[in-house]
Amino acid sequence: MDRRIFESYAGLEGRQLLEPILRDFAGRTAVVSSFGAESAVLLHMVSEVNKAVPVIFLDTGKHFWETLSYRAKLIDRLGLTGVRIITPAEADLAGQDPDGTLHSRNADQCCHIRKTLPLAKALEGFDVTVSGRKRYHGAARATLDFLSIADGRLKVEPLAGFSALDINAYMKAHDLPAHPLTGLGYFSVGCEPCTEPGGSSSDPRAGRWAGATKTECGIHWTVNGEQVTLASRTSH
Ligand code: SF4
Structure with a gap:
């Protein structure tokens, strides 16, 4: 991946960033979604550009039934046809x-x-990943870039600059169902x-691994646990 290619996306975010990415890297891009609390925003943007884009959902086997139900509801509502449900390897579960x-x-x-x-396996063959992380979630996400490169793959974060208010306003404007x-x-x-349960607009992830130092599952970082920045913006 030649980092000079990203110069043409400088200053773009939201759907304005997503659209050219899905066009320029057609067939080489996968969206990763948890179908969680704020996932409808990115998935709606994706559906408006191309409903057939591969959307990877990691079914860990430990999700709330409400999330699985919400996944079905959003797929139906948005008309997504490329959702891929990825599960852990049976041998890993049996052994560990x-x-x-x-x-x-x-x-x-x-x-x-x-x-x-499972995600590493699911992403084989893709050069670009898109996810819906936001800086306002704080901790390691506070300095999130719209574009970065990790493990030779372009990572795109169209919603990096969105606030809780932006998310709510988008959900309302497009009449999207809440998780x-x-x-x-x-x-x-x-x-x-x-x-x-828990969290707030200033610390939305307070209910994740509550009471532990862990804040991330690790799927968003390189094999070395680092991100390599290519381009960023500081304001939304
Ligand atoms: S440790 Fe990670 S994969 Fe396991 S149940 Fe918790 S969040 Fe899910």
Whole structure:
């Protein structure tokens, strides 16, 4: 991936960034979505550009049923035809998490076999990934760039500059359904054993791995745990 190619996307965000990316890297781009609390915004933008774009959902086997139900609802509502449901390798589950409790003993390893490894496999053959992370979620995401490169792949974050207000306004403007758990006090929704109600517009991920130092599952970073910045903006 030649980083000079990204100069043409400087200053773009949201759908204005997504559209040329999906056009210029047609057939080489995958969207990664958790179908979580704010996922409808990016998925709606994707559906307006190309409903057939591959959308990867990591079915860890530990999701809330509400998330699986919401996934079905959004796919239907948005007319997405490229959703790929990815599951962990049976051998990894049998060998490392036969009773399904690895998350309570070693959350990093649980994320590794249930998320990181399956995603790496699912992304083989793709040169570009798009996800919906936002800077306002804080911690490692506070300095998120719209464009970066990691492990030889272009990573695009069209919503990096969106605030909680922007998300809500977009959901309202397009009449998008809310994740059922947001009405029960969940600001961010991940796997059931590792997500509690909680969070706020200033710390939306407070309910994720609550009480632990862990804040990320690791799927968004390079094999070295780093991101390499190519281009960024500082304002939305
Ligand atoms: S979020 Fe929790 S249950 Fe889900 S893969 Fe990570 S450690 Fe396992």
